[in-house]
Structures are given as structure tokens and as C-alpha cells.
Amino acid sequence: MKYHKINEEDITNLRSFISDSDRFITKPTKHWDHDQFKTTHAMPDLVIQPVTNKEVEQIVKYANDHKIPIVPRGNSTGLMGANLTVEGGISLDMVKMNKVLEYDPNSLTMTVQAGIRLKDIEEYLQNKPFTYMPAPAMHWATIGGNVATNAGGLKAVKYGVTREHIRQLKVVLTNGKLYKFGAQAVKSSSGYSVKDLIIGSEGTLGVITEVTLRLYPRPRKSINAIIPYPTLDDAIKSVPAILASGVVPTTVEFMGRKVIDLWEKYANDTFPIRTGNGFIIVGIDAFTDDELKAELKHALDAVKPFKAQKAVVLGADSPEAKKIWGCREALLLAIQKSTPKMDEVDICVPINHIPDVLDRVDQLETEVGMRIPNFGHAGDGNLHIYLCSDDMSDAEYAKKSNKVISELYKTAKALDGNMSGEHGIGYARENNFESFYGKDYTNLLRKIKNLFDPNNILNPDKIFPLEDK
Structure with missing residues (x-):
């Protein structure tokens, strides 16, 4: 798809939505061109750091009206390139939308802006009788990023993944309107759950600006x-x-x-x-x-x-x-430090089939000649499997990695598993999606994407290719 390239007129118009010049960055640095893995680099043409819902509404509407790609970005702890501006355009950096908006122990909820970090939520609740249960290992990840990937974390066995802990979202869609999906109420049997569709959508359907979290009494x-x-x-x-x-x-x-x-x-x-x-x-x-x-x-x-x-x-x-x-x-981080380049597969399988996956990993280490360290969530079947380049050339590493990734996805599919348990599909794995889940299912998702984002400006080239291949 052909996108509009940002010009001086766009800069002037977009700048008018942002009151502080330091939040409008026309010359992005390398800080914005990668995620945690740094395997793919893509520099945005412009970085905007909103602080209010209104700013997000104005920016998203302008981008949609002018067919400028726009990519929501958290604290860049992702591993699959979901926050990369691979088509250029605007990186909508949410880290300054980081306030606690409401703490309501009577309803067991807490409402925060999407750019607040997990560690900040933990610190805010530290001396309170209630806590937010999901516990992804990346404590400096933003809650918006966790929602966008439906992050799991270390406590998913008992308490579930992020989805089970989100009562309500506020989301800006491409028409520039702010929508409330969900409610503080516990139950809903009231039509389609758009909230749950947004969760895990990796920024491809809307821009999450506020999150109402479910709180638990802190275990004694x-x-x-x-x-x-x-x-x-x-x-x-x-x-x-x-x-x-x-x-x-x-x-x-x-x-x-x-x-x-x-x-x-x-x-x-x-x-x-x-x-x-x-x-x-x-x-x-x-x-x-x-x-x-x-x-x-x-x-x-x-x-x-x-x-x-x-x-x-x-x-x-x-x-x-x-x-x-x-x-x-x-x-x-320890594995990443041990090798020049690293990639990851975080397939999720029924827990009784974890040994089958690890056996296949051992086989692939020998067959392919690659170090493949791993660890994971034994209680929910989510494995973190890492592909290390060590002393390989880039070409050799790419060839061997593709082989390992392909084989692990075949294994997961045969075991009735999923491509990703918590890190998402992003840019890195979009071309594997249709072969794993099938054309009919992927075409259904394409129709949903087209309904929410007909101009394909929201985080393009993520999860699955827009065109039916």
C-alpha cells in the first residue's frame, strides 16, 4: 500500500496539536528504531509523545485522513518488532501518558494511562491492601504494551493472563473518536466484547490510552x-x-x-x-x-x-x-548477553506436551548446529526458546534460524498449540501466521482489521499480511 510521506505542511499541522515542543521530535534518534532484540531497525519519520486523550484523538485522525502510518509504542521491551515503524510515518510514543487516574478499592479497580510502567504500578500499590496480579518479567514494560500483547507472566497458572485483569479500556479508533470498551462492572453478557478484541491486537485496531485494572486483595x-x-x-x-x-x-x-x-x-x-x-x-x-x-x-x-x-x-x-x-x-538478558544475535519462539502447547517440544529442541540443536537455550512457564505450557547466532555469519544464522522457527511452529501446530503465548506475532512472524492458522481464519481477521482500519494506517505489516497471499 502506498502511504503519504510526511512533509513540512504535515509537520506544521501535527505540531499544532502538541503544546510542548520537546514532545514533538522531528529528528528521531536510534532510541526509536528498535525493540528489545534489536534484530530489525526501522526509523520513524516523526515521534510524537502525547499526554492527553485529546492529543491522541487529533493525531490519529490526522494520520488517517492523510494516510500516514502511525505506530503506538510503549517502552520498547517487545521482542517481535510490533512497535517498529516499518513503513515510516509516526511513532506514537506513549511513555509520557503515565499517570494513575483513579484508585478505587471499593470497586477493586485502578485506572491508569497506557504509558505507565508495571514497576510504577507495583510501587503505587506497594503499601496498599490490593495488588495487580499479572507479573511479566519485564517490569519496565508499559501496561499498554502488556494489553496489546495480552502478556502472561509468572502468575498466569492461578490468576490468568492480562486479559483476565482488564475491566475497561479507552481506545482511540481511526475516526479520531475515543471509545470506552468494557466497564468497571464484573460481568457482561451484553453483546460483542470489543474490549477483548483490542487486547492482544498489537496496536493494529486502535490506540489504547487508558486501562482500568482489576485488583486483588494482597495474599497474606x-x-x-x-x-x-x-x-x-x-x-x-x-x-x-x-x-x-x-x-x-x-x-x-x-x-x-x-x-x-x-x-x-x-x-x-x-x-x-x-x-x-x-x-x-x-x-x-x-x-x-x-x-x-x-x-x-x-x-x-x-x-x-x-x-x-x-x-x-x-x-x-x-x-x-x-x-x-x-x-x-x-x-x-543473560542469554542475549551470551551471543551477538538472538531470536525467539514463545510457542504455547498443552502442558503435557512440553516434553515433546523440548525433545524437538534438543534434536534441532544437533540437526541444525545451533545453540537453543530455553526456559518457561511450565504451569501454562508457554516456552521461551532462544536461537543464538554465536560465531555464525549473518547468512548462516538467517538460514538456520528460519529452519528452527519453521520446525518449532510445525511442532506446536501438531500439538494443538499456538504460535505465541505472550510475546505476540509482530513484524517478525507475520509471514508465518497464515500457514499456522489457515487462510479462512486469517481472511476473517483481515475483515476485522479492514473494519477498524480501512486505510491500514495503524501499525501496518504486523501479525499477518493485509493481502491474501
Whole structure:
């Protein structure tokens, strides 16, 4: 599709919508041309940092009327290029829309602007009796970005992913109007849920400006059990038994000694547990000590047949627990630091099929000749699988990566899984989408995209190609 190239007249007109010149950036720097992986670079022609809904309305309408591509951007922690301005145009940088608009404990909700970071939400609620449960590892990600990708995080086993915690959204559509989707009310059986359509749409249907979050009473007690196993395979095979035991853990994470070794080099630190080569981290929260002890006993009894070694049980606020969770949350950065280039697949499969995926990863490491470290959310079947370039040439890395990605998507599809559990499709994987989900389904999504964005100016070239190939 041919887009209008921003000219001096557009600059003048768009500048009139923004009161502060420092939020209108006509000469973007490299800060705006990449995401967390830095594998693809695309420089916007213009960066605008709105602070009000009105500014967003005016900018989006102008872009639509003049067929200028516009890409919402959070804190750029994404991995699939969803925030890249691959067609040029406007990068709508939302990070200055970062206010808490309302904290309402009586309705168990909190309303924030889309550019606020998770860590800022956590700090705001730190001394309050309620908390926002989703816990993606990237604490400096914005809530708008989390909503746009339906981020999962570490507590999805018990509390669900981002979608389950969003009561209401305010979204600017391409006609320049601000819409309210959802409500503070808990239930709705009232027509189509457009709110849930926007969640996970990666900025392709509208620009999210405000988010009303569901809050939970903060659990009074929490505990972690780190269970070592002789192998990672032993660890993974124990997970269905934990979930079938009657325990509803907050988290069930897996990681192996190989990625822990990378973290030790990255952090210049030592992992507290020296035995075992595969680990399951089980987090449990409750309101009484008796509940905690009962659930922990059930979980530890369930894993005994799987060669589980002696669990290390830690209070959630203990220094050792904080170090272990710090390790888990920094694994992506540790792997990234270990190699010149890196790509990722975050397929999601039924939990009983995680061993099948990891077996295929081991096979591909040998078949292709590539290091493929991994870890993930054992309790919900979401695996984070990383493709490392190491000493390969760019051409060799591209060829081998395409092979691995293709094979892992074949594996996920055969197991009735999904392409992505939480990182999204973005720009990096749009050409894989139709082959995974089929033409009929993709054409249905194209019709939805065309209804919301007939000029295809909102984050073009993301999720799936607009044209039927």
C-alpha cells in the first residue's frame, strides 16, 4: 500500500496539536528504531509523545485522513518488532501518558494511562491492601504494551493472563473518536466484547490510552519451593502431577542448569542451589499458614515419583528467594548477553506436551548446529526458546534460524498449540501466521482489521499480511 510521506505542511499541522515542543521530535534518534532484540531497525519519520486523550484523538485522525502510518509504542521491551515503524510515518510514543487516574478499592479497580510502567504500578500499590496480579518479567514494560500483547507472566497458572485483569479500556479508533470498551462492572453478557478484541491486537485496531485494572486483595502468605531434579526432562514431566494434585499454585516455572550457568556469568553471581540439572519453581500463596503448609505438602508429595530431590522451601521475601526469582526474570538478558544475535519462539502447547517440544529442541540443536537455550512457564505450557547466532555469519544464522522457527511452529501446530503465548506475532512472524492458522481464519481477521482500519494506517505489516497471499 502506498502511504503519504510526511512533509513540512504535515509537520506544521501535527505540531499544532502538541503544546510542548520537546514532545514533538522531528529528528528521531536510534532510541526509536528498535525493540528489545534489536534484530530489525526501522526509523520513524516523526515521534510524537502525547499526554492527553485529546492529543491522541487529533493525531490519529490526522494520520488517517492523510494516510500516514502511525505506530503506538510503549517502552520498547517487545521482542517481535510490533512497535517498529516499518513503513515510516509516526511513532506514537506513549511513555509520557503515565499517570494513575483513579484508585478505587471499593470497586477493586485502578485506572491508569497506557504509558505507565508495571514497576510504577507495583510501587503505587506497594503499601496498599490490593495488588495487580499479572507479573511479566519485564517490569519496565508499559501496561499498554502488556494489553496489546495480552502478556502472561509468572502468575498466569492461578490468576490468568492480562486479559483476565482488564475491566475497561479507552481506545482511540481511526475516526479520531475515543471509545470506552468494557466497564468497571464484573460481568457482561451484553453483546460483542470489543474490549477483548483490542487486547492482544498489537496496536493494529486502535490506540489504547487508558486501562482500568482489576485488583486483588494482597495474599497474606506466600512461599516458594525450588525443586531440583536429575534432568530437566524429569522436572517437566512432574508438572501435570502438581496441577492434578488439587494444588492451585501461583506459579510453576522451569529452567535448566545450562541457562542458570549463563545467568551466573551475566550476573557475576552464584545460584543458591548446586544440586540438580533441572528445576521447577512452585510459588504458592494463601491467607493462612495452614493453607500454605497443606498445599506445599500436596505439591511435594505429587513430584516424588519423578525423581524429585529435596525441595528448598523459602519465604517469598527471603534473600535466597529474591535471588532465585531475580535469576529467572533475568534469563532472557543473560542469554542475549551470551551471543551477538538472538531470536525467539514463545510457542504455547498443552502442558503435557512440553516434553515433546523440548525433545524437538534438543534434536534441532544437533540437526541444525545451533545453540537453543530455553526456559518457561511450565504451569501454562508457554516456552521461551532462544536461537543464538554465536560465531555464525549473518547468512548462516538467517538460514538456520528460519529452519528452527519453521520446525518449532510445525511442532506446536501438531500439538494443538499456538504460535505465541505472550510475546505476540509482530513484524517478525507475520509471514508465518497464515500457514499456522489457515487462510479462512486469517481472511476473517483481515475483515476485522479492514473494519477498524480501512486505510491500514495503524501499525501496518504486523501479525499477518493485509493481502491474501
